[in-house]
Amino acid sequence: MISNLEKYVEFCELFYVDSFTIVLDLDSKVIFVGNKFLEVVKRTKQEMRGKNLYETTQIPESNRKISDKAFPQAISNKQTKQCFIANLYHSYPQAYILMLLFSPILTAKNEVIAARLDFTPIEISYFYHILIHTKNKIEPANLPDNDSFLIRREHQVAFLLCHCKNSSEIAQVLSLFNQKNIQAKTVNNIISRYLFSKFNVNTKAELINKLKEMNYDKKMPNSLLSNQFIDLTDCNQLTKEMD
Numbered sequence: 001m002i003s004n005l006e007k008y009v010e011f012c013e014l015f016y017v018d019s020f021t022i023v024l025d026l027d028s029k030v031i032f033v034g035n036k037f038l039e040v041v042k043r044t045k046q047e048m049r050g051k052n053l054y055e056t057t058q059i060p061e062s063n064r065k066i067s068d069k070a071f072p073q074a075i076s077n078k079q080t081k082q083c084f085i086a087n088l089y090h091s092y093p094q095a096y097i098l099m100l101l102f103s104p105i106l107t108a109k110n111e112v113i114a115a116r117l118d119f120t121p122i123e124i125s126y127f128y129h130i131l132i133h134t135k136n137k138i139e140p141a142n143l144p145d146n147d148s149f150l151i152r153r154e155h156q157v158a159f160l161l162c163h164c165k166n167s168s169e170i171a172q173v174l175s176l177f178n179q180k181n182i183q184a185k186t187v188n189n190i191i192s193r194y195l196f197s198k199f200n201v202n203t204k205a206e207l208i209n210k211l212k213e214m215n216y217d218k219k220m221p222n223s224l225l226s227n228q229f230i231d232l233t234d235c236n237q238l239t240k241e242m243d
Contacts, residue, residue, distance in 0.1 A: 005031065005113050008105055012116075020098075020119035023105070026112070028053050037119060078104050078112055098122070124220070125163040128173050138176045146222045150198070155221045157190045161208060162217035167191070177224055 005025070012023055012032040019034035030048045038044065041057050048056045081102040098119045105114040131138070147155045156177075160170040167184040174182040191204060199210045211217060 004107055005105070008114065020121070022053070022117045022119070023114055024053060024117065025114050030056065031114065078106065078110070080104070125165075128160070128164060128169070131176060132169065132172045138179070144222065147219065152221070152223055154190060154194055154198070155216075155219075156224060157187055158195060158211055158216045159219065159221055159224065161191065161195075161204075162211055173224075 009023065009032050012021065012034075016032070016034050018036060020036045020040070021032070021034040022030060022037055023032035025031050030051055030053055033043075033045060033048050038048070041048075043056060082100070099122050101118040101120075103116045103118065104112045105116060107113055145152050145155065150158060153174075156174060157170060160173055164170045164173060167187040170187045171182045171184045174187070191207065195207055196202060199207055201207045201210055
């Protein structure tokens, strides 16, 4: 006799095969994984099915304790939960920021037997704007700098300049990730004194164009990565306003 869980996996194979969706059992083992998710993590179905999610993806040991705690809590919850996972797969060629919707899979007796995780890649600018408004305490990933041309703070500002509205917003993001108050004038100083010179430009517009030409809009600094869950429970109204 086919179990409820097996029936649900068959359903996913029909309707979620080309998605970013994962289904986990209560031991965090992967029982279904969509093709788009496999593309991101560079894995095959055979490598992931039946395996613990943590063991089949490259979550750094320094940040794993966060997901070790959050995942089991989330998949055993009987309510749908929405959150961000910030750059969970930063060790892959492209850093991803994912909106995550946890949906419990329930039996007729209202017992949780699994959870469906629907991942949606989102725009970097949207992510940082949400971060500023949720006022979450950010725990940056403990990783070395990943640019040889710019020093750490220059790289941060160069990247954020391509995605944030203005220097004030850049300063707010930097304050979150550096865990200290950074002013807009500090950002402007880095732009005018250091970035203008290094990229041989005279205006902010020229600088942004040059940065994008050199792919700095895609080269996310390791110092702006964080493998944590950003809970959106308290900011649903904000996300609705931005949709």
